[in-house]
Amino acid sequence: QQPVQSPQAVILREGEDAxxxxxxxxxxxxxxxxxxxxxxxxxxxxxxxxxxxxxxHEKISASFxxxxxxxxxxLTASQLSYSGTxxxxxxxxxxxKVTFGTGTKLQVIx
Amino acid sequence: xxxxxxxxxxxxTKRGQNVTFRCDPISEHNRLYWYRQxxxxxxxxxxxxxxxxxxxxxxxxxxxxxxxxxKGSFSTLEIQRTEQGDSAMYLCASSVTQMTGRMNTxxxxxxxxxxxxx
Numbered sequence: 669q670q671p672v673q674s675p676q677a678v679i680l681r682e683g684e685d686a687x688x689x690x691x692x693x694x695x696x697x698x699x700x701x702x703x704x705x706x707x708x709x710x711x712x713x714x715x716x717x718x719x720x721x722x723x724x725h726e727k728i729s730a731s732f733x734x735x736x737x738x739x740x741x742x743l744t745a746s747q748l749s750y751s752g753t754x755x756x757x758x759x760x761x762x763x764x765k766v767t768f769g770t771g772t773k774l775q776v777i778x
Numbered sequence: 779x780x781x782x783x784x785x786x787x788x789x790x791t792k793r794g795q796n797v798t799f800r801c802d803p804i805s806e807h808n809r810l811y812w813y814r815q816x817x818x819x820x821x822x823x824x825x826x827x828x829x830x831x832x833x834x835x836x837x838x839x840x841x842x843x844x845x846x847x848x849k850g851s852f853s854t855l856e857i858q859r860t861e862q863g864d865s866a867m868y869l870c871a872s873s874v875t876q877m878t879g880r881m882n883t884x885x886x887x888x889x890x891x892x893x894x895x896x
Contacts, residue, residue, distance in 0.1 A: 670820075700884060700885070702887075708889070709869065709887040709888060709889050709890055710821065710869070710887045711887075712884045712885070712886060712887075715883065715884045723884070755820045755821070757821075757885075765811070765823055765826050765833075765834055766811070766823075766885060767823055768813070768820035768821045768822075768823075769820050770819060770820050771818075771819070771820050
């Protein structure tokens with residue numbers, strides 16, 4: 669099952685904050701966040717694992733609520749370079765495939 | 779360059795023709811994924827390999843699609859008798875999946891192969 673992301677799109681002014689949510693109908697082992705700019709490949713941002721381990725970008729943080737099967741990506745003091753489409757990917761087990769959501773399109777304007 | 783490499787970057791083919799794409803993962807990455815992405819959508823899972831073993835193939839994938847990863851290194855994705863609906867970006871990603879400890883680590887994507895079926 670494909671994870672559901674919200675919102676579908678958001679426009680921010682530079683310096684504003686944003687939260688992108690990802691929820692799954694299945695129990696999750698890991699959540700993976702990527703950003704994709706138009707015409708480019710998705711770029712890894714962060715991974716969150718069941719049990720609390722995480723690894724990722726310095727200026728971007730995320731949370732993982734295992735009980736609610738949800739994750740949120742927090743973008744603070746947004747910069748123009750943050751513009752792009754953000755995808756969350758989820759895996760229900762350590763060896764399971766990663767399935768991606770439909771994306772959240774983020775646009776940061778001056 | 780030590781990233782994921784895909785070839786070709788662009789492919790235009792006539793309907794009914796066969797096409798083959800190649801992916802070279804990051805060295806020592808034992809997991810390799812193929813995804814398909816259409817405009818405005820997230821990457822759609824096609825299949826993935828752990829070393830040379832194909833662990834899962836999407837049920838949405840027709841028999842016209844086949845993938846291989848001989849010797850657990852590079853992988854090829856072949857589409858037979860292409861249809862216009864096959865037009866998409868085909869993305870390959872690789873990761874390290876460890877047998878113990880931290881499993882299912884971050885995947886790194888290649889630049890993709892854009893297929894246009896005319």
